[in-house]
Amino acid sequence: MVEISQTVQIYARLREGILSLSMAPGERLTERGLETELLASRTPVRAALMRLESEGLVQREGRGWMVAPIDLAEIAHLLEYREVIESAGVRLACERAVDADIEALDELLASFDVSQSSEEGLRSGTDFHVELMRLSQNPFLVTATEASMTRLSRTRWLEVQTEQSRALAVSEHRAIVDALRRRDADDAVRRVVAHIHDTRDRLLATIDADRRMLRARGVAIV
Amino acid sequence: MVEISQTVQIYARLREGILSLSMAPGERLTERGLETELLASRTPVRAALMRLESEGLVQREGRGWMVAPIDLAEIAHLLEYREVIESAGVRLACERAVDADIEALDELLASFDVSQSSEEGLRSGTDFHVELMRLSQNPFLVTATEASMTRLSRTRWLEVQTEQSRALAVSEHRAIVDALRRRDADDAVRRVVAHIHDTRDRLLATIDADRRMLRARGVAIV
DNA sequence: TATACCACCACGGTATACCAAGCTTGCTAG
DNA sequence: CTAGCAAGCTTGGTATACCGTGGTGGTATA
Numbered sequence: 238m239v240e241i242s243q244t245v246q247i248y249a250r251l252r253e254g255i256l257s258l259s260m261a262p263g264e265r266l267t268e269r270g271l272e273t274e275l276l277a278s279r280t281p282v283r284a285a286l287m288r289l290e291s292e293g294l295v296q297r298e299g300r301g302w303m304v305a306p307i308d309l310a311e312i313a314h315l316l317e318y319r320e321v322i323e324s325a326g327v328r329l330a331c332e333r334a335v336d337a338d339i340e341a342l343d344e345l346l347a348s349f350d351v352s353q354s355s356e357e358g359l360r361s362g363t364d365f366h367v368e369l370m371r372l373s374q375n376p377f378l379v380t381a382t383e384a385s386m387t388r389l390s391r392t393r394w395l396e397v398q399t400e401q402s403r404a405l406a407v408s409e410h411r412a413i414v415d416a417l418r419r420r421d422a423d424d425a426v427r428r429v430v431a432h433i434h435d436t437r438d439r440l441l442a443t444i445d446a447d448r449r450m451l452r453a454r455g456v457a458i459v
Numbered sequence: 460m461v462e463i464s465q466t467v468q469i470y471a472r473l474r475e476g477i478l479s480l481s482m483a484p485g486e487r488l489t490e491r492g493l494e495t496e497l498l499a500s501r502t503p504v505r506a507a508l509m510r511l512e513s514e515g516l517v518q519r520e521g522r523g524w525m526v527a528p529i530d531l532a533e534i535a536h537l538l539e540y541r542e543v544i545e546s547a548g549v550r551l552a553c554e555r556a557v558d559a560d561i562e563a564l565d566e567l568l569a570s571f572d573v574s575q576s577s578e579e580g581l582r583s584g585t586d587f588h589v590e591l592m593r594l595s596q597n598p599f600l601v602t603a604t605e606a607s608m609t610r611l612s613r614t615r616w617l618e619v620q621t622e623q624s625r626a627l628a629v630s631e632h633r634a635i636v637d638a639l640r641r642r643d644a645d646d647a648v649r650r651v652v653a654h655i656h657d658t659r660d661r662l663l664a665t666i667d668a669d670r671r672m673l674r675a676r677g678v679a680i681v
Numbered sequence: 682t683a684t685a686c687c688a689c690c691a692c693g694g695t696a697t698a699c700c701a702a703g704c705t706t707g708c709t710a711g
Numbered sequence: 712c713t714a715g716c717a718a719g720c721t722t723g724g725t726a727t728a729c730c731g732t733g734g735t736g737g738t739a740t741a
Contacts, residue, residue, distance in 0.1 A: 243695070268723065278696045283723090287506065291513040300703075300722055311598075318599040321547040329539075376533075377540040381603065465725070490693065500726040505693090522692055522733075 243277050248285035250275060255294050255304055256387075258394050266295065266302040293388050307451075307458055309444065312392060315385050316437040322381050323366060323433065324426045327413065330372035331422035342368050343414050346407070363390060365410050372417070395451060396443050409435065465499050470507035472497060477516050477526055478609075480616050484680075485528040487520065515610050529680055531666065534614060538659040541607050544600055545588060545655065546648045549635065552594035553644040564590050565636050568629070585612060587632050594639070617673060618665050631657065 251271070254260040271282045286302055289295040296305050345368060349361035363386035370382045396402075409432040416425035444451065444458070451458055473493070476482040493504045508524055511517040518527050567590060571583035585608035592604045618624075631654040638647035666673065666680070673680055 267721085269721080279723095280695055280697090283506075284509065284694095287509055288513070291510070302723095314597050314599055317551075317597055318603075321543065321600070325543040325547075375536050375539055377536055377607075378543070381540075385599075489691080491691080501693090502725055502727090506724095524693095 243281040244284050247271075247275055247277050247281045248288055251285050251289060252294065255289070256390055258391060260304050262304050262391070263306040264304045265298065266304065268302070292384065307391060307395075309441070309458060312389065312440065312444075313437070315389055316433055316440075319366075319382065319385050319389075320430055320433045322378055322385070323370065323429050326370045326373040326375070326378040326382070327417065327425045327429045328422045329375060329378075330369065331417060331420050331425055333374045334372035334417065336418075338372055339414065339418050342372065342417075343411075346410055346414060349407070362386075362393075362406060369413065369417075392440055392444065395447070396440055402439065405435070406432075465503040466506050469493075469497055469499050469503045470510055473507050473511060474516065477511070478612055480613060482526050484526050484613070486526045488517065488524040488526065490524070514606065529613060529617075531663070531680060534611065534662065534666075535659070537607050537611055538655055538662075541588075541604065541611075542652055542655045544603050544607070545592065545651050548592045548595040548597070548600040548604070549639065549647045549651045550644045551597060551600075552591065553639060553642050553647055555596045556594035556639065558640075560594055561636065561640050564594065564639075565633075568632055568636060571629070584608075584615075584628060591635070591639075614662055614666065617669070618662055624661065627657070628654075 251260075260266075266286070268279050268282050268286070271286075272279050275282065286295055290297065290302075294305055295302050297303075342365075346365060349365070363383075366386060367379060367382050370379045373379075409428065413425055413428045413432065416422075416428055448458060473482075482488075488508070490501050490504050490508070493508075494501050497504065508517055512519065512524075516527055517524050519525075564587075568587060571587070585605075588608060589601060589604050592601045595601075631650065635647055635650045635654065638644075638650055670680060
């Protein structure tokens with residue numbers, strides 16, 4: 238058993254609770270409440286809250302804190318932002334990626350294709366896009382994508398995850414890798430844009446349709 | 460005189476010291492040292508350091524902290540990142556900006572043109588690009604540009620700021636606003652890209668030429 | 682003289698006591 | 712009965728004491 242500092246442990250537990258929706262969006266938090274709940278002192282709790290604030294997962298609310306609500310407009314803006322980042326990133330990747338890295342990305346895709354567990358399915362999408370951006374050789378594109386996927390990841394639990402929708406996502410990913418392998422930048426960009434558009438349409442349609450249900454589940458949709 | 464909390468005051472003072480280069484890039488910092496130097500307790504000092512870390516202005520170094528060194532490769536990546544963000548942003552701005560906001564941006568430009576003080580000249584560039592991104596209506600493009608400009612702002616002090624180079628920057632900004640006013644997205648993007656390329660070339664050339672001098676001044680250029 | 686070991690000190694991490702401010706609640710006065 | 716005020720409690724903000732660890736300098740021994 239490795240010893241882990243309180244700071245990162247508390248941070249990880251809060252982050253997990255928020256992303257898994259076991260802490261409801263919009264839920265009010267107090268430092269002292271978390272202190273007793275997580276059996277730690279306020280110092281690491283405050284550190285975790287500050288870091289989560291910089292990631293957009295918690296917000297200051299009056300004198301206290303709250304779990305960031307799920308905001309439809311923010312989601313739309315994030316997906317537009319991803320479209321900007323990832324189309325430019327995949328174009329750079331076509332110029333710069335070495336073949337071995339493209340094949341490694343393809344293998345990553347295959348490994349996710351095999352595993353069907355839901356939480357791994359959750360990670361597969363975010364990891365694919367992050368690893369794709371890594372091929373651009375620009376660390377800021379990687380970081381921006383990581384941050385975007387983190388903020389978007391709570392919405393995945395809301396989205397209907399049918400067998401065919403997951404298959405579609407995988408095939409779209411595969412098409413991107415294929416274009417990348419052919420160094421066909423224009424096609425790669427087109428497919429990235431199409432993939433993000435598909436994601437957005439599916440997501441916003443689902444959320445919009447289930448608005449009432451989600452609100453009832455305590456999801457504060459602004 | 461308004462009372463300001465220790466947390467934001469300490470943060471602001473550290474930030475100012477770092478951005479003005481009065482705290483040297485690569486300089487080692489200790490929480491207890493800053494505590495006595497800034498006449499505050501470790502709690503707000505730690506909070507400030509954590510926030511500055513998330514902005515990339517300080518880094519953890521071993522068990523301690525250091526002012527983030529100026530990294531030539533990082534600067535190049537940041538300028539490439541800005542090119543991605545701002546070309547997409549200005550294209551969106553052409554579609555979405557209302558005329559009044561474009562005129563307001565033009566007036567901002569005029570006000571900076573008049574004022575010739577150096578630190579306002581420093582701010583004028585960053586504010587122009589941030590306000591430009593605001594016209595895209597996407598808050599993530601605004602935030603990304605703010606963060607990039609912050610990280611880049613230390614390099615401005617190193618760059619030779621001749622009268623004609625500043626005049627060139629202003630005229631390039633003006634050309635962008637003109638294209639925006641004509642809703643000529645392709646031209647606007649072209650001019651944004653050209654402007655950032657110019658900035659990069661001037662910056663990297665200056666820094667590369669003065670490498671030895673800068674290192675002698677205590678600037679840790681990796 | 683060189684190397685190894687030991688003691689001390691400086692560091693970030695953690696816990697906690699105290700503070701001022703703001704909200705809530707309950708009592709009192711009209 | 713209602714309105715207003717005051718007291719108390721809860722909040723984040725701040726200061727500080729304490730802990731374990733890692734690094735460093737000095738000394739002793741080979």
